[in-house]
Amino acid sequence: MQMLNADPVTATEWRSRRTRLATSTPPQRAAELGKVATDLRRTVLRMIERAGQGHLGGDFSVLDILTTLFHGVLNVDPERPHWPDRDRFILSKGHSSAALYATLASCGYFPRAELDTFMAPMSALNGHPNRTKVPGVETNTGPLGHGFPVAVGCALAARLQSSTRRTVVVLGDGELQEGSNWEAAMAAGHHELSALTAVVDRNRLQQGARTEETNRLDPLPDKWRSFGWEVREVDGHDYRALVSTCTESTTGRPVVVIANTVKGKGVSFMEDRVEWHHKVPTADQVRAALVELGR
Amino acid sequence: MTIAASVAQTYDCRQAFAEELTALARADDRIVAVCNDSIGSSNLVGFRAEFPDRTFNVGIAEQDMVGVGAGLANAGLIPFVCAAAPFLTGRALEQIKADVAYSDVPVVLCGMSPGMAYGELGPTHHSIEDLSWLRAIPNLPVVVPADPVQTRAAVRWAAGHPGPAFLRIGRFKVPAVTPPDAPFELGRGIQLTDGDDVTVIATGTMVSRALAAAEQLRTEGAAIRVLNMPFVDPLDTAAVLDAARTTRGIVTAEEATVSGGLGAAVASLVAQHHPVPMRILGVPGVFAPTGSTAFLLEHFGLTANGIARAARELLDR
Numbered sequence: 001m002q003m004l005n006a007d008p009v010t011a012t013e014w015r016s017r018r019t020r021l022a023t024s025t026p027p028q029r030a031a032e033l034g035k036v037a038t039d040l041r042r043t044v045l046r047m048i049e050r051a052g053q054g055h056l057g058g059d060f061s062v063l064d065i066l067t068t069l070f071h072g073v074l075n076v077d078p079e080r081p082h083w084p085d086r087d088r089f090i091l092s093k094g095h096s097s098a099a100l101y102a103t104l105a106s107c108g109y110f111p112r113a114e115l116d117t118f119m120a121p122m123s124a125l126n127g128h129p130n131r132t133k134v135p136g137v138e139t140n141t142g143p144l145g146h147g148f149p150v151a152v153g154c155a156l157a158a159r160l161q162s163s164t165r166r167t168v169v170v171l172g173d174g175e176l177q178e179g180s181n182w183e184a185a186m187a188a189g190h191h192e193l194s195a196l197t198a199v200v201d202r203n204r205l206q207q208g209a210r211t212e213e214t215n216r217l218d219p220l221p222d223k224w225r226s227f228g229w230e231v232r233e234v235d236g237h238d239y240r241a242l243v244s245t246c247t248e249s250t251t252g253r254p255v256v257v258i259a260n261t262v263k264g265k266g267v268s269f270m271e272d273r274v275e276w277h278h279k280v281p282t283a284d285q286v287r288a289a290l291v292e293l294g295r
Numbered sequence: 296m297t298i299a300a301s302v303a304q305t306y307d308c309r310q311a312f313a314e315e316l317t318a319l320a321r322a323d324d325r326i327v328a329v330c331n332d333s334i335g336s337s338n339l340v341g342f343r344a345e346f347p348d349r350t351f352n353v354g355i356a357e358q359d360m361v362g363v364g365a366g367l368a369n370a371g372l373i374p375f376v377c378a379a380a381p382f383l384t385g386r387a388l389e390q391i392k393a394d395v396a397y398s399d400v401p402v403v404l405c406g407m408s409p410g411m412a413y414g415e416l417g418p419t420h421h422s423i424e425d426l427s428w429l430r431a432i433p434n435l436p437v438v439v440p441a442d443p444v445q446t447r448a449a450v451r452w453a454a455g456h457p458g459p460a461f462l463r464i465g466r467f468k469v470p471a472v473t474p475p476d477a478p479f480e481l482g483r484g485i486q487l488t489d490g491d492d493v494t495v496i497a498t499g500t501m502v503s504r505a506l507a508a509a510e511q512l513r514t515e516g517a518a519i520r521v522l523n524m525p526f527v528d529p530l531d532t533a534a535v536l537d538a539a540r541t542t543r544g545i546v547t548a549e550e551a552t553v554s555g556g557l558g559a560a561v562a563s564l565v566a567q568h569h570p571v572p573m574r575i576l577g578v579p580g581v582f583a584p585t586g587s588t589a590f591l592l593e594h595f596g597l598t599a600n601g602i603a604r605a606a607r608e609l610l611d612r
Contacts, residue, residue, distance in 0.1 A: 084371065132399050138369055140398040143389055149359040150394055153366015153374075156351060160327070161370060180390075183359035190354075 003133055004110035004124050011078045011108025014071070021072055026240045029072065033239040036106060037067040041266045042293050043102040043115060049286050051098075051119040053127070057276035058172065059099035061203040061236070061261040065170060066091075066103040068242040069199075074168065078108040081135035085165050088154040090138050092147025093172035093201065094128040095278075101125050101134070109136040145178025147171070148198065152184045155196040155254075166248060168197045174206030177215045182227070189228025194249035198229075198256045201236065203263040207277045224256045236261035267292050305468035309407060311443035312464045313338035315450040316375055320346055326454060327367055329353065329376045331360045337377035337407050357382050361390035361404070368400035373454055379413075380406030380422035380463060388428055395459045396435040403453040408466035409439075410500060410550030411583060411591045418582040422463075427555030429461050430528045436481060437528040439463045439549070439557075441502035442471045445525055448479035456481070463499060467550075467588045470503045473523070484531035490518030493606045494538035494545045498524045498557050500592070501548035501576075507599035508606060517610055527557045532564055539565045544572040544609030548602050550592070553577040572612055574605035 017036075021029050040063055048054035070076070075087045091100050098118060105112045110124075117123035124133035128142030139150045151169035158165050171181065188196050202220070204211050211217050221231045232245040236259030249255045263277070264270030267289040281289060320326040320342065327349040330337050334352060343350040351367070353360045357378055364376040376383070383406050384391065395402045406425055413420035429437045438453070438460060440446040446464060453460045477485050487502070488509050497505035502523045509519035520542055522534055527549075538545055545565065547558035558575030565571055576597060583591050592598060596605075 088366075088369065130397075139365055139400075140393055143393055145358070146362060146390065146393055149362020149390070150366040150369070152359065153363035154369055155366070156363065157367045157370030157372055160348060160372070167366075180358035180362070183353070183356035184362065187353050187356065187359055187363070 004114060004135055006079045006081070006135065007108045007111040008079060009108070010106070010112065014078060014107045017071060029243065030239040033067055033071055036071055037064050038266070038293055040067060040099070040102045040106060042290060044098045045281070045286060045289055045293070047098045047102065047115055047118040048280060050116065052280055053119060053278070054098050054280065055095045055278045056281070057205065057263040057270060057273070058093060058096045058201070058203070060265045060267065060270065061263045062093065062096045062170060062201045063099045064237045064239060064265070065199055065201060065242060065259055066099055068239055069168060069246060070103050070107050072243050073246045075165065078136065081109060085163055087165050088138050088151065088167040090141065090147040090151045090154070090167070090169045091129065092141055092169055093144070093175055094141030094147070097125070097127060097129050100129055104134065104136040107136070110134070144172065144175040145180035148181045148184040151196060152188050152193065155188065155193040156191065158195055159193070164195070166195050166197065168199065168246070170199045170201060173200055173202045173204065173217060174211050174214070176200070176217055185224065185227040185229065188254045192228070192252055193254045194252050196254040197246060198254070199246065200256060200258045201261050202258050203261045205263045205272070205274050205277065209274060220258060229254050229256045231256055231258065233258045233260065237265055305470050306443045307468055308440060308443050308446040308465040309338040311446040312405070312450055313341055315447040317342050317345060319451065319454050320349065323373070323454070325371060325373045327351065327372050327374050329360055329364045329367065329374050331355055331357050331378045331382065333378050333407065336379060337405070339377060357386040358390050361387040362394050364402040365394035365398060365400050368402050373401055373403065375403045375405055377405040377407055379420070380409035380425055381420055384422060384425040384428055391429070391435070392432050396432045399434060399458055401457060402459050404459070404461045405464050406461060407464050409463040410467065411588050412466040414588040414591060415585055417585065421583060423550070423552045423578050425463070426527050426549065426551045426557065427559070430555060430560065434458060435528070436460045436526060438525055439499040439527055440465070440525055441499055441523050442469050442473050444471055444473040444475060445479065449525065452479050465500060467500055469500055472503045472506060479525070482526050482529035482531055484522045484524040484526070484534045486534070487521040487523050488519060490520040491542050492517045492519060493609050494520040494522060494542045495548065495602055495606060496522045496524050496535065496538070496545060496557065496561055497548040498527060500550045501597060504597070504599045505548055505602055508602035511599060511603045512606055517606070519606060524557060527560060530560050530564060535561055535564050536568055539569040539571045544612070546574045546576065546602060546605045546609065548576040548597060550597060551577050553579055572609050574608060576601060576605055
């Protein structure tokens, strides 16, 4: 299986949108990111309906974060996915692959048509992302607690190579129950990796129940502070706030953005419901969801 | 070919490893070292002194260590990730699988002091499962050098290999047995003695002992072919199948559990293509009792006498 190729037309559209957004007012920027994210939610819904499997709840909680990062923050080039000085982006919660794939396709990393193959036999788009097949994927995630240590390595490498490139890793909140994350948090704090940003998709639900009922994470900001991180809290569905908090550190410390999100965000009957972690919607539910998502 | 197994001088391969790695790093600034508070036990003192900014000690955190290695490799660097073999492979096995092998990044995993090198420290500190665990992971050559010469060759090879690799870097002192001009290529074994009675396939610390066994048996009139198999995976299938076809049986010897290592790989191959009588020497599915490395090797029959005894069993069939 070869690595997927870029879609130059979409990449060009993405580039002009980036340019436009850079000079727009914050409300204009938020409105445009919102339109992109709504399209992506519709796309993800159809991908999961077609595949008959997936993780809708977490896809929808993280989608505004992914949209903001790829369409408004990260210094990347979908047509040069291996450009050495690109910002590194790692989705540690790899089960939100549908959201990642839809986002990458919306930037032109590969043709949108490829999304129709999500989890189909021999598809490049596995249930969890694979860097050897999907441009824009930096490391293969899926088992939880893996992306963050790799991101620490990316940030250490950037420092060694005297590059100003950033590393951004998106973590699930339930995922933080894995100890390897705290090994990585400790190392990043120790090395004062100010070019490293962690975004926590704080939807407060994990596969089986609420995080706070399962293995309590709060007081989460205090935990990060005690590991040497600069903590920023934000509404994870507020594009304007996400753009302004996903900026680089000004304190010399690594930054964690605790993005308070709603699992299943955008579809009323999925929001904050534990069963939508990996439930597959019926045809009726898909229709109802699409209506809520504006089509 | 001269058999050097009787030579009294023995070597801790970590020295050769460190010297070769440091020499390579002088010529190639992509080479970096990562370790888990094991600067001393991984023999990285000199490397760190010469390349302080290229030495990453992540502390006692093996999962982070392997992930950091993968992140460094993502940037085009060539990380040698060094830790005591049991902790590198046991604690960080999922990182080795997902972040390194499946992600296909050129991380060189260096399992220091493998096998039963930590003797009396006991089974928690022994690494006899590593060959089985790592053999089961695709895209990860599993390399067990026999002596300092082969350790240097393995380090040079791994630095130039475009994908991941695992190297066992021995602490238990061994004689030098590898001819200086011996080739070192992916999946290739080295024939150290010729013979058509029985073949002994050995790796790591067992190679010098296999040569000593061959010498014993030569005095009894038996011609033993000794194959040094530095690559437990991918296996030198041509050399193994030739041994199956042209000798009367195969003895394998490794400082590892018999469940899934070199012997299992050889047995799987010959069983499917050319079945021959075999004896598989290793640690037989038990936790080792208390004892030094030398004592434990003796205890499990991983000695010249033990190898010779197994070969005689095949000769007497």
